[in-house]
Structure formats: C-alpha cells, structure tokens
Amino acid sequence: MPPPPRFCPQCAARLSSPDGCDDCxxxxxxxxxxxxxxxxxxxxxxxxxxRRNHEPAMYQWAWPSGFVDAGERVEDAAVREVREETGVEVEIGRLLGVWSETGDQTVVIAFRAAAAGGVLRPGPEALAAAWIPIGRSASMPGPVFPHDESILASILRPER
Ligand SMILES: [Zn+2]
Structure with missing residues (x-):
C-alpha cells in the first residue's frame, strides 16, 4: 500500500495523522x-x-490470488490471476465467500473454479504451479494466510 501523504493536499499543513488534517x-x-x-x-x-515467488509468504504453496484492478470485473480478475500465475484457464464457479478483518486493508473474495484448458506452467509470480489432491492428504499445503483454513473449509463442507 502506498505511504500516507505527509502534507495536507488542501491546506499544505504537515499531517500528524494518516486519517486527515487537524488544521482543516x-x-x-x-x-x-x-x-x-x-x-x-x-x-x-x-x-x-x-509456489509463491514474492512476499508475503514467499516460497509457500498457496492458491492463485491477486488484487483486482480498478474497473476490472471481480470474476475477470480471478480468471486473469489464475492464468498469469499458472497458465491454466478456468471457469469461475460459485462464490465461496468474502473474508475481511478489522485493521486489515485487504478484502478477500474467494471463488470456486474449474479447469477449462491452458497449460500448467508457472508465470513470473510463481516458482512452480501444481495440482494437489484435495482432502486430508498429507501432501496438501498448510494454511498460509489468515483466512485460508476458513476458505478451505468452505469447499470441503458438503453443499446444501
Ligand atoms: Zn489541511
């Protein structure tokens, strides 16, 4: 995230808080x-x-993810991130949920998706890309980000 401005863009006073100006x-x-x-x-x-090629969680195995661009449809961002990081084309499925936390600037939207083509090949943001069997398999990577366990639970839970 960009650093907060140091001076008020309205009155040019030096800012003592990232939330606004005390002088105006x-x-x-x-x-x-x-x-x-x-x-x-x-x-x-x-x-x-x-396998992530950048911080946070460098070298950890994680699901494809990334930030939505301004003006970009959220589902399109999901397709794009998977393509960029893994070479795989996906069809976006159901919305798994929205995760957020007090004090955390990031709002995470998780989707289910199905492989629909492409070639598995890690992009510049990934050291590797792999298909790993779901479930209680010992080969399954552990949670990396705060909401990972809850997101995973949302797909292991039987749908109603
Ligand atoms: Zn001001």
Missing part, C-alpha cells in the same frame, strides 16, 4: 484493497496451487 476538514479516505483467491480443481478433484 480534509479527510484521507483509505480504500480497501480487493483481492481474489481462486480454488480451482481439475477433473480429478485436485486443487491448483502455486
């Missing part, structure tokens, strides 16, 4: 960052993972 009525609206995470499976019910 300027308020610094800090927008949330919208991220998508995609739990994509293939026809063998394996989940798509990447």
């Amino acid at each position: 009525d300027w308020i610094h609206y800090r927008d949330p960052k919208v991220a998508v995470v995609v739990l994509a499976t293939d026809e063998q019910d394996r989940l798509l993972y990447i």
Whole structure:
C-alpha cells in the first residue's frame, strides 16, 4: 500500500495523522484493497496451487490470488490471476465467500473454479504451479494466510 501523504493536499499543513488534517476538514479516505483467491480443481478433484515467488509468504504453496484492478470485473480478475500465475484457464464457479478483518486493508473474495484448458506452467509470480489432491492428504499445503483454513473449509463442507 502506498505511504500516507505527509502534507495536507488542501491546506499544505504537515499531517500528524494518516486519517486527515487537524488544521482543516480534509479527510484521507483509505480504500480497501480487493483481492481474489481462486480454488480451482481439475477433473480429478485436485486443487491448483502455486509456489509463491514474492512476499508475503514467499516460497509457500498457496492458491492463485491477486488484487483486482480498478474497473476490472471481480470474476475477470480471478480468471486473469489464475492464468498469469499458472497458465491454466478456468471457469469461475460459485462464490465461496468474502473474508475481511478489522485493521486489515485487504478484502478477500474467494471463488470456486474449474479447469477449462491452458497449460500448467508457472508465470513470473510463481516458482512452480501444481495440482494437489484435495482432502486430508498429507501432501496438501498448510494454511498460509489468515483466512485460508476458513476458505478451505468452505469447499470441503458438503453443499446444501
Ligand atoms: Zn489541511
């Protein structure tokens, strides 16, 4: 996230708070960052993972994810992130949920997806990409981000 401004854009006073100006009525609206995470499976019910090539969680195995661009449809961002990171084309399925936390700027929107083509090949943001069997398999990577366990539970739970 960009650093907060040091001077008020309205009255040029030095800012003592990232939330706005004490000298005038300027308020610094800090927008949330919208991220998508995609739990994509293939026809063998394996989940798509990447080995992250950047912080946070560098070198960890995680689901394809990334920030939604301004003006970009959220589902399109999900498809794009999977393509960029893994080479796999997906069809976006149901919305798994929206995760957020007090004090955390990021709002995470998680989708189910199904493999629909492409070639598994890690992009520049990934050291590797792999299909890993779902379930209690010992080969399944552990949670990396705060909401991962809850997101995973949302796909292991039988649908009603
Ligand atoms: Zn001011």
